[in-house]
Amino acid sequence: MRWILAVCALFFSVSAARAQVQYARGQNVAPVFEGWERNPDGTISMVFGYLNRNYEEEVDIPVGPANTVAVGVGTPVDRGQPTHFYPRRQRFLFRVVVPKGWDKEQKVIWTLTSHGRTDQAKGWLQPEWELSEDVIIENLGGGVPDPNNQPPSLTIGDVPKIMLPEGATLTASATDDGLPKPYRRAPSNPDRDSQPRRPRGVQIKWTQYRGPGKVTFDPDASSVVYGQPVAVTSKVSFEAPGVYVLRATANDGQLFTSRDVTVTVNQR
Numbered sequence: 001m002r003w004i005l006a007v008c009a010l011f012f013s014v015s016a017a018r019a020q021v022q023y024a025r026g027q028n029v030a031p032v033f034e035g036w037e038r039n040p041d042g043t044i045s046m047v048f049g050y051l052n053r054n055y056e057e058e059v060d061i062p063v064g065p066a067n068t069v070a071v072g073v074g075t076p077v078d079r080g081q082p083t084h085f086y087p088r089r090q091r092f093l094f095r096v097v098v099p100k101g102w103d104k105e106q107k108v109i110w111t112l113t114s115h116g117r118t119d120q121a122k123g124w125l126q127p128e129w130e131l132s133e134d135v136i137i138e139n140l141g142g143g144v145p146d147p148n149n150q151p152p153s154l155t156i157g158d159v160p161k162i163m164l165p166e167g168a169t170l171t172a173s174a175t176d177d178g179l180p181k182p183y184r185r186a187p188s189n190p191d192r193d194s195q196p197r198r199p200r201g202v203q204i205k206w207t208q209y210r211g212p213g214k215v216t217f218d219p220d221a222s223s224v225v226y227g228q229p230v231a232v233t234s235k236v237s238f239e240a241p242g243v244y245v246l247r248a249t250a251n252d253g254q255l256f257t258s259r260d261v262t263v264t265v266n267q268r
Contacts, residue, residue: 022055023053023054023055024054024055024056024057025054025056025057026054026057026115027052027053027054027057027115028053028112028114028115028116028117028119029050029051029052029053029059029061029085029112029114029119030050030051030053030112030119030121031048031049031050031110031111031112031119031120031121032048032049032050032051032089032091032121033046033047033048033110033121033122033123033129034047034048034049034091034092034131034139035047035123035129035130035131035135036123036124036125036129036130036131037095037130037131037132038130039097041100042100042101043097043098043099043100043102044097044098044099044100044102044125045095045096045097045098046095046096046097046098046108046123047092047094047095047123047131048081048093048094048095048096048110048121048123049089049090049091049092049093050082050085050089050090050093050112051088051089051090052085052086052087052088052089052090054087054088055087055088056087057087058084058085058086058087058214059084059085059114059115060083060084060085060211060212061083061085061112061113061114062083062212063078063081063083065113066112066113066114067081067083067111067112067113068110068111069081069096069108069109069110069111070108070109070111071096071098071108072098072103072106072107072108073106076111079094079096080094080096081094081110082094082209082210083209083210083211084208084209084210084211084215085114086207091139091140092136092139092140096108096123102125104124104125105124106124107122107123107124108122108123108124109121109122109123110123133145133255137254137255140254142180142253142254142255143180143253143254145254146179146180146181146254148177148179149177149179149180149252149254149255150176150177150179150255151250151252151255151256151257152174152175152176152202152250152251152252152255152256152257153174153175153176153250153257154172154173154174154204154248154249154250154257154258154259155172155173155174156170156171156172156248156259156261157170157171157172157173159261159263161266162238162263162264162265162266163265163266163267163268164238164240164241164265164266164267164268165268166268167235167236167237167238168235168236168263169233169234169235169236170206170233170234170236170246170248170261171231171232171233171234172204172206172222172231172232172234172248172250172259173204173229173230173231173232174202174204174229174230174231174250174257175202175229175230176201176202176250176252178226178227179252180200180252180253180254181200182199182200182201182226183200199224199226200224200226200252200253201224201225201226201227201230201252201253202224202225202226202230202250202251202252203221203222203223203224203225203230203250203251204221204222204230204231204232204248204249204250205220205221205222205248205249205251206220206221206232206234206236206246206247206248207220207246207247207249208244208245208246208247209245209246209247209260210243210244210245211238211242211243211244211245211246212240212241212242212243212244213238213239213240213242214238214239215236215237215238215239215244215246216236216237217234217235217236218234218235218236218237219232219234220234230250238265240265241265241266241267242264242265243262243263243264243265244262244263244264244265245260245261245262245263246260246261246263247259247260247261248261
């Protein structure tokens, strides 16, 4: 009996160790169905994100056989899904709108193939998967939602013509309503909201959403600013010519606003 218990203990120890292995590179990207939202006009938005199982590698999967979205029984087409995938979990990235009266049995299926593995995320109108702002805030670690909070406003400056090897300078600015208010830290208060992940305020962050080569932003984010407008001016360099989609996101710690910018990069 002791021998059996020792073997079992060893087995579980090895299994736990394997489960904790972190891979820098070489792993697949798995699509994730986050849930669905009701739109004011009666349509439905199916919301997706992903898990890049790598801790360092950024993976590119162009729209095509390895990166498709099928809506119902239709032919897979481009539905605005990302093609550039940052490491680890990225949530609530894009929405696929389906018509009013969408059949509850119909599915929206996002299929990704990377590093020799194919994964699918299937979205349908499961009642438990209906999203709200509160659900999104809690999933993003924003703490207790402020019912009066409104998302930041976000403005993107003009996008210049871009010729390699030169890059571009992009500007983004945001304003906010001052909610949620900064945390009041109380050493005697064990509540998780007394220890936020970052200071309260608005931050703008640039990311690459699509493109044929790597994009570098310097800087890629602004400071976190509370109670006044925030802006960031970034020098952007591109690895290769082609069409890119860049995304700026202003986040107040609970709600966020994103804007996409399409840029064409030519070779001089």
